[in-house]
Amino acid sequence: DARVTQTPRDKVTEMGQEVTMRCQPILGHNTVFWYRQTMMQGLELLAYFRNRAPLDDSGMPKDRFSAEMPDATLATLKIQPSEPRDSAVYFCASGLFGFTGELFFGEGSRLTVL
């Protein structure tokens, strides 16, 4: 059963520490998204990639966030340095551009920054 895999599921860290979240998209999907979910803002699009190239990262705070796809099976979202306001659930989703448009979501990485 193909699915998007995210690690870690839960992360608690101190303010100022570096945090890296990882995502393995569904094999064959060419589009990968990072969303952030908070009570106040709901689901916000942070960045997305097509064929590993970044297409839009306008939703990301550029000074502390970075997103990459080192290869087709791995997407990373890094926060350095982390702040309490970054506490949220971060979702990775993958899809196949030009076909159905639907996204398949991972179970999320819950980040708590103290």
Add this chain to the structure above:
Amino acid sequence: AQSVTQPDIHITVSEGASLELRCNYSYGATPYLFWYVQSPGQGLQLLLKYFSGDTLVQGIKGFEAEFKRSQSSFNLRKPSVHWSDAAEYFCAVGAANAGGTSYGKLTFGQGTILTVHP
């Protein structure tokens, strides 16, 4: 820019009652529309989607939704709610180019939390 509004933050229904969750969208062309469901601690699962054709679409778990272009709406319905339907529901709109090919980028509404009373 595309946007989605879900007017109801929280809805409570009794088990066995009918359900309608509202969704209004703003998009300049024919949209791709989706409903997702999220259970606590889980990711989002696709319930159904609309691209073109028949405006009444059927999804999983007995859900359906109707696309009404004149009202810019895509409301989700279920004739008889089960306790296991308690979750948060998200409507989303996707962008497409002039040729109708999806970009895949989705904009989500704020979500509607559904509580089901026994």
